[in-house]
Amino acid sequence: MSQDKAQAQQQTTGHVWDDDLQEFNNPLPTWWLWTFYLSIIFAVVYWFFYPSWPVGKGFLTGTGTITYKNDKGVEKTTHWSTRALLMKDLQDARESQKKYLDKVAALPFDQLKTDPEAFGFVASAGGVLFKDNCAPCHQSGGAGKMAFAPNLTDDDWIYGGTYEKIQETITNGRHGIMPPKGGADLNDGEIDSLANYVLSLSGEPSDAAKAKAGDELFHGKGVCFSCHGPDAKGNKDIGSANLTDKIWLWANVPAAGTAEKKVEAVKAVITSGLNKGVMPSMKERLSAQQIKLLTSYVHDTLGGGSK
Amino acid sequence: MIKHEQIETNLGLMLVLTLLAISIGGLVEIVPLFFIKDTVEKVEGVRPYTALEQRGRDIYIREGCFLCHSQMIRPFRDEQMRYGHYSLAAESQYDHPFQWGSKRTGPDLARVGKKYSNEWHVQHLMAPRSMVPESVMPNYPWLMTPLDTSDVADRMAALRITGVPYSVDQAELDKNTKEFGAEVAKQLHIPDAQKNLVAQAQAGNYDGNPNDVTEMDALVAYLQVLGTMVDFSKYDNDRFVQYR
Numbered sequence: 001m002s003q004d005k006a007q008a009q010q011q012t013t014g015h016v017w018d019d020d021l022q023e024f025n026n027p028l029p030t031w032w033l034w035t036f037y038l039s040i041i042f043a044v045v046y047w048f049f050y051p052s053w054p055v056g057k058g059f060l061t062g063t064g065t066i067t068y069k070n071d072k073g074v075e076k077t078t079h080w081s082t083r084a085l086l087m088k089d090l091q092d093a094r095e096s097q098k099k100y101l102d103k104v105a106a107l108p109f110d111q112l113k114t115d116p117e118a119f120g121f122v123a124s125a126g127g128v129l130f131k132d133n134c135a136p137c138h139q140s141g142g143a144g145k146m147a148f149a150p151n152l153t154d155d156d157w158i159y160g161g162t163y164e165k166i167q168e169t170i171t172n173g174r175h176g177i178m179p180p181k182g183g184a185d186l187n188d189g190e191i192d193s194l195a196n197y198v199l200s201l202s203g204e205p206s207d208a209a210k211a212k213a214g215d216e217l218f219h220g221k222g223v224c225f226s227c228h229g230p231d232a233k234g235n236k237d238i239g240s241a242n243l244t245d246k247i248w249l250w251a252n253v254p255a256a257g258t259a260e261k262k263v264e265a266v267k268a269v270i271t272s273g274l275n276k277g278v279m280p281s282m283k284e285r286l287s288a289q290q291i292k293l294l295t296s297y298v299h300d301t302l303g304g305g306s307k
Numbered sequence: 308m309i310k311h312e313q314i315e316t317n318l319g320l321m322l323v324l325t326l327l328a329i330s331i332g333g334l335v336e337i338v339p340l341f342f343i344k345d346t347v348e349k350v351e352g353v354r355p356y357t358a359l360e361q362r363g364r365d366i367y368i369r370e371g372c373f374l375c376h377s378q379m380i381r382p383f384r385d386e387q388m389r390y391g392h393y394s395l396a397a398e399s400q401y402d403h404p405f406q407w408g409s410k411r412t413g414p415d416l417a418r419v420g421k422k423y424s425n426e427w428h429v430q431h432l433m434a435p436r437s438m439v440p441e442s443v444m445p446n447y448p449w450l451m452t453p454l455d456t457s458d459v460a461d462r463m464a465a466l467r468i469t470g471v472p473y474s475v476d477q478a479e480l481d482k483n484t485k486e487f488g489a490e491v492a493k494q495l496h497i498p499d500a501q502k503n504l505v506a507q508a509q510a511g512n513y514d515g516n517p518n519d520v521t522e523m524d525a526l527v528a529y530l531q532v533l534g535t536m537v538d539f540s541k542y543d544n545d546r547f548v549q550y551r
Binding site: 013014015051054056057058059070071076078081082083084085086087089090093132133136137140145148276278279280284285 | 311550551
């Protein structure tokens, strides 16, 4: 134990435990002490510039200030705070995107599409907005989901594929409602006939005799025509589906392997009606500008938009 | 004078003094907030949860949703752009315990209300990957079981002790009517809690089944109200800046 001698010269706290257990009392290293003193000085300087001590019902706001322009362009100066810092950050964001946002605001949709710079912005900013707000329902790339939300990339539009209609859809939301059995008093045989008729409209296999009976019910007792139209092509104002194309949203006809299963799928929709198709209104969540970006994105980037 | 040695040789004393020493930092930061006038911003619209929403909140906590989801949008540019207006203290004034959190495996939920349809929430909670293929959120199929509504009044009474203004008598009901309006005040009345809960679940039909009241009804009702109480279009943002 060659250290014993050196240790004996060092100070101890004077406590002795279990006969010979002692505790050293070494001085702290100088560098450590100075860092400690400097951090105390730093804290005092910090109190001076930044919000710090509570006083009465308020607090010292410090002398540091932040000047920012709010979204209305009015300049404000206030004491330093993370919220003011955010306002400044948002101002910077607005200014760096101003070039593009001004174009998006000024150009009508068809010119937006042909302006490479503005359209590049639509594709990237619109794409981000779509991923955050729309893809959970319409799926990535807007491919849609059977029995949940429509495909946005095809030419088939429930509510209309013009810029105006798409903008209206995003702004106010949509909710397509079909009462059970179309609201009419139908028995199972009649529903069976109607299902065969509906399938026959898009060239799916169907029983000719039942389809004929269904035709009559569709335009008569079933009052289906009042919403889906006499030609069964649907009414875009109320979002009643076009029943003559091969695109299905609610009756999963494409996945049904056999003719019977297809009939079952359509019958199920007619019997229970539809109430689940809710497209939320975005006007409280997104700004008019963001909605315009998204409209352009859905119409021109996802494809399928109509004149 | 207590000597160093006395403290070191007395475990109980050392514990008490250690606790005192380390609580100073916390107390200095927290206590003044109770006295500063503007800690909780003054905004209209924030109200306690209805009986159904409160039960939904209890299920949210029971299922540990907070382990992956925070409910506080911080005042940063990226958060504001993604989630919406940063959270105000006022918005969680009736939350016991609050759900701020800092662990985000999933997105922040402070403003998820009305973002999706009820139908989306139901399908997403039953099987998240059916809606978001790359999700790592667990399935919660058991939420489609009947909700135990028998103790909701007790739960509200317990929250009342912490300061949530649920009412027990006519005088308190009148006071709430003045503060929140008649519609909301009725929902905050403890004696009617169970009746209100069932009525809201059946009218709102959150789980797609109007007849029975399930845990899903409660949880979705809760999710759909998150972050929707304050109408930010009514306020100048510069106002909230002043509070901090």
